[in-house]
Amino acid sequence: MPAHHTGFETALPAVVVGGGPAGLAAALALARSGVETALVASPPAAGAPPDTRTAALFAGSIRLLVNIGLWDAVAGHAAPIAAIRLVDDTGGLLRAPETSFTARDAGLEAFGYNVPNQALVDALWEAVRAEPGLRLVAGSLLVEIKADAERARLTLGDGRQLAARLVVAADGRKSLCRAAAGIATRSWSYDQAALTCTFAHSRPHHAVSTELHRNAGPLTTVPMPGRASSLVRVERPAAAERLKSLPEAAFRDELERRLQGLLGSIGEIGPRAAFPLSGLTAEPFAQSRVALVGEAGHVIPPIGAQGLNLGLRDAATIAEIAAAAVARGDDPGGPQALDAYARARRIDVTSRVWTVDVLNRSLISGLLPVHMVRGAGIAALNLLGPLRRAVVREGLEPSGPVPALMRDDFRAPGGAAARPGDRSGDRSGDRPGDRSGDRAGDRPAASGPA
Numbered sequence: 001m002p003a004h005h006t007g008f009e010t011a012l013p014a015v016v017v018g019g020g021p022a023g024l025a026a027a028l029a030l031a032r033s034g035v036e037t038a039l040v041a042s043p044p045a046a047g048a049p050p051d052t053r054t055a056a057l058f059a060g061s062i063r064l065l066v067n068i069g070l071w072d073a074v075a076g077h078a079a080p081i082a083a084i085r086l087v088d089d090t091g092g093l094l095r096a097p098e099t100s101f102t103a104r105d106a107g108l109e110a111f112g113y114n115v116p117n118q119a120l121v122d123a124l125w126e127a128v129r130a131e132p133g134l135r136l137v138a139g140s141l142l143v144e145i146k147a148d149a150e151r152a153r154l155t156l157g158d159g160r161q162l163a164a165r166l167v168v169a170a171d172g173r174k175s176l177c178r179a180a181a182g183i184a185t186r187s188w189s190y191d192q193a194a195l196t197c198t199f200a201h202s203r204p205h206h207a208v209s210t211e212l213h214r215n216a217g218p219l220t221t222v223p224m225p226g227r228a229s230s231l232v233r234v235e236r237p238a239a240a241e242r243l244k245s246l247p248e249a250a251f252r253d254e255l256e257r258r259l260q261g262l263l264g265s266i267g268e269i270g271p272r273a274a275f276p277l278s279g280l281t282a283e284p285f286a287q288s289r290v291a292l293v294g295e296a297g298h299v300i301p302p303i304g305a306q307g308l309n310l311g312l313r314d315a316a317t318i319a320e321i322a323a324a325a326v327a328r329g330d331d332p333g334g335p336q337a338l339d340a341y342a343r344a345r346r347i348d349v350t351s352r353v354w355t356v357d358v359l360n361r362s363l364i365s366g367l368l369p370v371h372m373v374r375g376a377g378i379a380a381l382n383l384l385g386p387l388r389r390a391v392v393r394e395g396l397e398p399s400g401p402v403p404a405l406m407r408d409d410f411r412a413p414g415g416a417a418a419r420p421g422d423r424s425g426d427r428s429g430d431r432p433g434d435r436s437g438d439r440a441g442d443r444p445a446a447s448g449p450a
């Protein structure tokens with residue numbers, strides 16, 4: 001649909017609000033799908049503390065990064081995850097057996113890649129600045145939205161105004177766009193916090209991510225390039241704070257003890273941060289010209305690495321639906337397009353919020369029957385091949401339709417199908433699932449976990 005002149009201002013087909021990873025990816029996805037888009041976001045201020053977290057991104061998310069031309073910039077910072085090991089460290093009477101899922105169980109070379117947030121956001125910003133179909137509106141926050149049958153009018157804190165048919169709300173868990181659209185939320189908090197850091201270790205991880213299931217919550221190590229891993233350790237809030245402020249040597253000793261020699265001796269520890277755990281769902285997922293993307297639509301504890309994977313699926317889905325509406329000459333922010341988006345995202349989002357909630361509560365529950373059911377569930381996964389494969393696949397990607405931008409055969413309007421490594425021409429080592437790497441610790445396990 002061509003830009004529509006309003007007198008207020010030219011109404012663009014789409015505006016994205018929010019410069020986190022979900023918003024930046026949504027803006028690029030829309031622009032690469034041929035939808036003229038503005039992005040209301042500001043790059044991190046110089047000297048702002050870096051985001052030291054990493055995100056385990058599964059195959060669909062990696063394909064999105066390939067298809068929007070970002071993978072080359074991120075691949076060198078990322079490490080493949082070829083296997084996931086679950087260890088019951090609850091110390092209870094009914095401990096579940098140790099269970100490993102290999103990517104080969106799901107017919108893949110790697111489940112996905114562990115990507116540092118900062119490298120991802122830096123690469124997204126560079127691509128946003130270079131994208132001709134994207135107008136960056138930086139320097140001020142959105143303060144008001146008013147929607148009518150024709151358009152949404154957006155006002156920024158410095159008085160600038162713009163209008164768009166579709167508002168993609170990627171403005172985080174306290175989303176102003178969501179509130180302006182009258183979308184209801186349900187939110188809750190857990191008596192837990194996640195402590196994160198990166199750390200070096202003497203033994204190779206062999207591309208295996210390990211989850212120790214403990215009563216306070218899981219302790220997860222996720223491979224990084226070389227002999228290094230990232231840590232997400234869920235604890236009661238007071239314990240997380242205590243661990244965060246421990247002197248480095250004491251923290252290192254404690255972590256080494258916890259990991260029971262799994263990764264050998266622990267070396268340098270990166271900056272530590274603690275994140276209180278909470279949950280949020282929104283209903284409906286789109287309304288009054290506003291479509292929710294990322295944490296504006298769902299907040300989920302960092303267990304099972306689902307949050308940003310969901311946010312990227314939101315981004316790819318809204319881009320596809322908006323591009324189809326624009327191509328038909330329809331309104332990309334009208335009820336038909338918004339209903340299609342809400343329907344497409346409902347099951348994926350609600351099932352994951354629910355599953356992560358149940359898994360987390362089963363760990364922290366003191367009730368024996370709950371532990372029995374959890375232990376029996378994990379034992380069944382160990383035994384039953386098809387069930388195990390189904391669980392692995394469903395954990396990685398929803399069983400429904402995959403958005404075009406997350407498929408291998410994606411073609412940008414008027415362009416050729418994107419190929420991993422296209423931008424650099426000949427770097428086959430950049431291909432997801434193809435990074436054989438040259439260090440033992442980097443290698444997707446060819447013969448399963450060590």
Ligand SMILES: Cc1cc2nc3c(=O)[nH]c(=O)nc-3n(C[C@H](O)[C@H](O)[C@H](O)COP(=O)(O)OP(=O)(O)OC[C@H]3O[C@@H](n4cnc5c(N)ncnc54)[C@H](O)[C@@H]3O)c2cc1C
Pocket residue numbers: 017018019020021022023040041053054055056057140141142143170171172173175176194196232275293294295296302305306307308309310311
């Ligand atoms: C410890 C931890 C580990 C995690 N690990 C994983 C993992 O392994 N895999 C995974 O998939 N996910 C993981 N996640 C989840 C992932 O980090 C989040 O899903 C993701 O960061 C959310 O991104 P977002 O863009 O939706 O929100 P945000 O990053 O919160 O971005 C929102 C943006 O909107 C901007 N904004 C807000 N209001 C306005 C306004 N009025 N005007 C303009 N801009 C505005 C903000 O400044 C911000 O830039 C983890 C989370 C935690 C806490």
